[in-house]
Amino acid sequence: MVLAAETPIVGTGKDYTHLVQDYRVHGSLYTDPAVFADEMKRIFTDGWVFVGHESEIPNGGDWVARRLGSERVLMARTPEGEISVVANRCAHRGTTLCPQSEGNNRNFRCPYHAWTYALDGTLLGAPFPQGFRNGKPDVCLDQPGQIGIYRGFVFANQSGTAGPLSEHLGPGGSDLLDRAADMSPTGRLQLNGGWIGQRVDSNWKMWPESDNDGYHIIFAHESLASSLLAGSQYEDVILEGEGRTKSVARDYGGGHVELDFRKSYTTELAWLGAPRGKVSAYCDDLEDAYGVEKAKSIMWDGPPHAFVFPNLFLGEMNIARIDPLAPGLTEHHHTPLLVETSDPGINRRVVLQSEAAMGPASFFLPEDVVIAERMHRAFDVGGATDPHGHTERGWVELGRGIDREQSGGGQRWGDVTDETTSRGFWHHYRCVMSGSATSGPAEGNGAAPPNGSSGNGQG
Known part of the structure; x- marks a missing residue:
């Protein structure tokens, strides 16, 4: 598979068309912090990432703690049965909302100042409302730009720019x-x-x-x-x-x-x-x-x-x-x-x-x-x-x-x-x-792919 040279997209300036060649890759791709930072942006923020499976949260109020790239998130099922993915971080001062790995709650309540959020990330209330403009902060929990589900597998895209999950x-x-x-x-x-x-x-x-x-x-x-x-x-x-x-x-x-x-x-x-x-x-x-x-x-x-x-x-x-x-x-x-x-x-x-x-x-x-x-x-x-x-x-x-x-x-x-x-x-x-749009395997001899199914066990 041969790809034409690309101009590196905005980031660290690494030349990934040189570092990843058809038959070899450079070892710095495993260890370089600048490469890792690029990956967190281009793959784990701008792309689709597997988060979990809907069977893990079968009931309203169920949630599990996960990672979405560098961010800790909560995958939850709302009382209405919808699946949400929200940051495991209070929108007020950044305190971790749920230190456990899973649970069932009617809402998420911050242990620092008791700000309370619905399972879809909506702010329900904050104590002593007179201190806030209009009596309530205008915030909610950070959420991915896109959530997609296929055959029960839940994926999320932080930036919201990844296109349909079906294309990924x-x-x-x-x-x-x-x-x-x-x-x-x-x-x-x-x-x-x-x-x-x-x-x-x-x-x-x-x-x-x-x-x-x-x-x-x-x-x-x-x-x-x-x-x-x-x-x-x-x-x-x-x-x-x-x-x-x-x-x-x-x-x-x-x-x-x-x-x-x-x-x-x-x-x-x-x-x-x-x-x-x-x-x-x-x-x-x-x-x-x-x-x-x-x-x-x-x-x-x-x-x-x-x-x-x-x-x-x-x-x-x-x-x-x-x-x-x-x-x-x-x-x-x-x-x-x-x-x-x-x-x-x-x-x-x-x-x-x-x-x-x-x-x-x-x-x-x-x-x-x-x-x-x-x-x-x-x-x-x-x-x-x-x-x-x-x-x-x-x-x-x-x-x-x-x-x-x-x-x-x-x-x-x-x-x-x-x-x-x-x-x-x-x-x-x-x-x-x-930043190349080409991601499929190159065509070689034009042969049709062999039928992988064994069916009757014959090779």
Whole structure:
């Protein structure tokens, strides 16, 4: 994918078309405070950001505390059933309104001077009104300029200038969220299993890279390889070898990418590690809801392993939020993706899988944390650039598979071990940070994208 040079947009003056090249990126993008400041403006203020899921606040008065870029916010459900996102900061003197992570309240009341706000951010009252012009301050809680919801996933745009959420998601992002939501027979997910969060001493961009990197699995996750379950997607990646895997690294454009395991499954429900007899009621519910053919496809294909730009990881039956705090500090939160079904066994299995994949003693997350922190430390001691970002030191290679990628139908894809997904993230990052309108994957040989659905399990 080749992009024409752009004039850097107003900001720090960093030349992002030089710092992000087709096959490599510069290490200063992980550590430079000026780059981080640009990201907070161009990506996390001017763009759409994942905030949460509507199932987390099912009742009027429910709220959860979140981050929207550098700002702490509250996602709440009003008594009328609407979803609001407001700053977790009193409009008077800036005191944190809710220090807890979640709750249920009729309103938000500041502990400093007792200013009280409705759940949509409207000021309800302030004590001793005679001291104010017209008897009441003319303020409200800061709110994002746009809130958008797709299949229950709540996104917000601070500046209000990002355009429709549908344009941000595009066909690729929408399809990924559709596939996640369709794992539930009702089409509604339940993200109420509780979030587990940790702070990682690494840059936030190392997480979209790592979460969708099929090259490192056999090396960084050796414990997984030694206890591999036959028929799982990871058996295909680890045992088949380069060029023989059925799994695909896929770039949908817009920064949305996937390790597409669908073709690797050799049995129905392989992604769950259980035969139909163990979760028969769930399978029956799928067939009742979607019909036999679509239900069969869901049971074979399973959930996506994908990233929705800039901070949502669809980790199969897990969801993760990536919250950047500083150039070298990230909060990673994850929760199991639970479904609405008459079969309680499926959600019990999902919770156990979540513990095994992303818990404190799991196969994946602890090892990925160590790798990310080691990467960040390595870049934190050198690789400085001149004011235009030009240097010959400190580059990160992302060229694996670039000459054998295929493209068509608005997608690019390659061997599951190729760095197609990382390039997809970084190429869109370059577009956003340089002010380019081009964000889709470039067309190459004009081939149609392969049908990812396995359907009957045949490759």
